[in-house]
Amino acid sequence: MTSDPSGTDTLHRPEILRYSAFTHDPAGGNPAGVVLDASGLDEAAMLAVAAEVGYSETAFVTGGAEGSRRFRVRYFSPLAEVAFCGHATVALAVALAERLGPGEIVLDTAAGEVPVATRVDADGTVSATLTSVPTRSRTALDSELNAALKALGWAPEDLDPELPPHVAFGGNDHLILAAASRERLADLDYDFDGLAEVMRAHGWTTLHLVWRESPELFHARNPFPVGGVVEDPATGAAAAAFGGYLRALDLVPHPSRITIRQGEDMGRPSVLRLDATPEDTRVHVSGAAVPIP
Incomplete structure (x- = not known):
């Protein structure tokens, strides 16, 4: 054999x-x-x-x-x-x-x-x-944020001040950073080994980088160097964690349907839909899947 x-x-x-x-x-x-x-x-x-x-x-x-x-x-x-x-x-x-x-x-x-x-x-x-399992979210520490920004090559002014950095959980921990512009999100060229080291030190599975187009529509990118992958085209666990983040910021005032568009900058467009309520710590993440020939 x-x-x-x-x-x-x-x-x-x-x-x-x-x-x-x-x-x-x-x-x-x-x-x-x-x-x-x-x-x-x-x-x-x-x-x-x-x-x-x-x-x-x-x-x-x-x-x-x-x-x-x-x-x-x-x-x-x-x-x-x-x-x-x-x-x-x-x-x-x-x-x-x-x-x-x-x-x-x-x-x-x-x-x-x-x-x-x-x-x-x-x-x-x-x-x-x-x-999802019950979600949670907390404000990122300055030391966590500074290390991540350095590895990403981002400056503090690249962030949206209305969406503060958090570490959110929806089955795994993810650092959530909101870009101030779509252009900043599109320009992703980071230190692969450096970011992987930061993520391992803090136990993060991905970075969930987002830009808010509207209250119901976000664009996202997810570096995943700890998994040996530069970027995920769609990240359901991070989307669940993001739902918990929105709840923590009181951005889910009533049952909400949030759409996340991801993978477009990679040429693999993906659509993830979140359903969240203020009362439930769990988040519902929806999407289709098809066999790859």
């Missing part, structure tokens, strides 16, 4: 599916790997598969009761395991819905329980709405 670089025997190699999330077009959105049966893979093998796939995240179903719609899931970037990944959750949920039929599923992740509702859109595309 031979073996391959993924660390698994070739005769027992898992099927690797590829989906693009938060898009109706496989040329857009954020690609994710999906392994529906990873019960025979250990952590090293899953990490090797994620590195081979090369996407920012791959979701691995490691177990679940037979006949149920509840599954245990782990997420790996090419470099490390992460507790939760939004776009890979949407990709996985759509893959499951295509095989089991639309409806509710529940994912048990390292971050906690994540319910996901799936449905078929009018054009036949399958969409998913994940409900």
